[in-house]
Amino acid sequence: MRKYFAWKERGHWCGQKLVPISAIPHLKEAVGSNQSFATVQTYDDNGGVMFCPVYADLDGKDPKQAQFDAQYITYLITQMTKVIPDIYYSGNKGYHIIIPYKIEHPQCHLVAKHFFQYLCMELPSLDKSVYRTQALLRLPGSPASRPGYYKIQLTHCELMTLTHDQIADLARVPRIGVINEFDASNLNDEFLEVIEEGKR
Numbered sequence: 266m267r268k269y270f271a272w273k274e275r276g277h278w279c280g281q282k283l284v285p286i287s288a289i290p291h292l293k294e295a296v297g298s299n300q301s302f303a304t305v306q307t308y309d310d311n312g313g314v315m316f317c318p319v320y321a322d323l324d325g326k327d328p329k330q331a332q333f334d335a336q337y338i339t340y341l342i343t344q345m346t347k348v349i350p351d352i353y354y355s356g357n358k359g360y361h362i363i364i365p366y367k368i369e370h371p372q373c374h375l376v377a378k379h380f381f382q383y384l385c386m387e388l389p390s391l392d393k394s395v396y397r398t399q400a401l402l403r404l405p406g407s408p409a410s411r412p413g414y415y416k417i418q419l420t421h422c423e424l425m426t427l428t429h430d431q432i433a434d435l436a437r438v439p440r441i442g443v444i445n446e447f448d449a450s451n452l453n454d455e456f457l458e459v460i461e462e463g464k465r
Contacts, residue, residue, distance in 0.1 A: 269304040269399055272296040283312055293404055300408050302401040317373040319366055321381050324359035325390035332429045334390045335360035339424060341384050346456040349446040352419045356409025356436045361402060365447055370464050374400055379463030406439040415439040421446055
């Protein structure tokens with residue numbers, strides 16, 4: 266299984282090569298303080314899309330709006346699917362919300378887009394440009410575009426109760442380890458039906 270890996274060095278994109286997933290931690294370490302990214306999609310050895318999770322990128326000029334939208338989407342997901350998604354703060358203005366369910370489809374990104382269109386229609390900070398065949402997301406622990414900050418994973422409680430400034434303070438230090446509040450056994454029929462509808 267492979268992903269595309271890339272990094273930014275002196276403002277320029279580098280890499281963007283298909284690499285084994287097992288190599289990504291080593292590559293991330295090798296690029297050091299540069300911002301590092303990997304595709305949300307997973308590919309086979311020939312570059313064919315295998316699967317991706319259900320993902321949303323919330324961004325925009327107003328970080329407080331992005332946080333509100335992230336809270337709203339997370340609330341809707343927990344009400345609809347009975348699971349807590351993986352929640353990330355980009356270190357600047359955005360949030361990534363990911364349900365780590367494997368959408369096995371050659372255009373899985375469009376299935377993920379369908380899910381969020383079903384769930385919440387239009388939100389001011391929902392970035393629809395990430396629903397493409399090679400969607401790069403910043404890796405957790407990678408430096409943010411704002412100097413001195415990092416992309417970090419958040420708990421559900423942190424997203425829902427902290428202010429944006431408090432979350433930004435957490436992002437001054439890269440977090441080590443994975444917060445796992447997701448329980449796939451709680452996914453319900455409505456969620457699975459929407460995913461299958463997206464595939465069709």
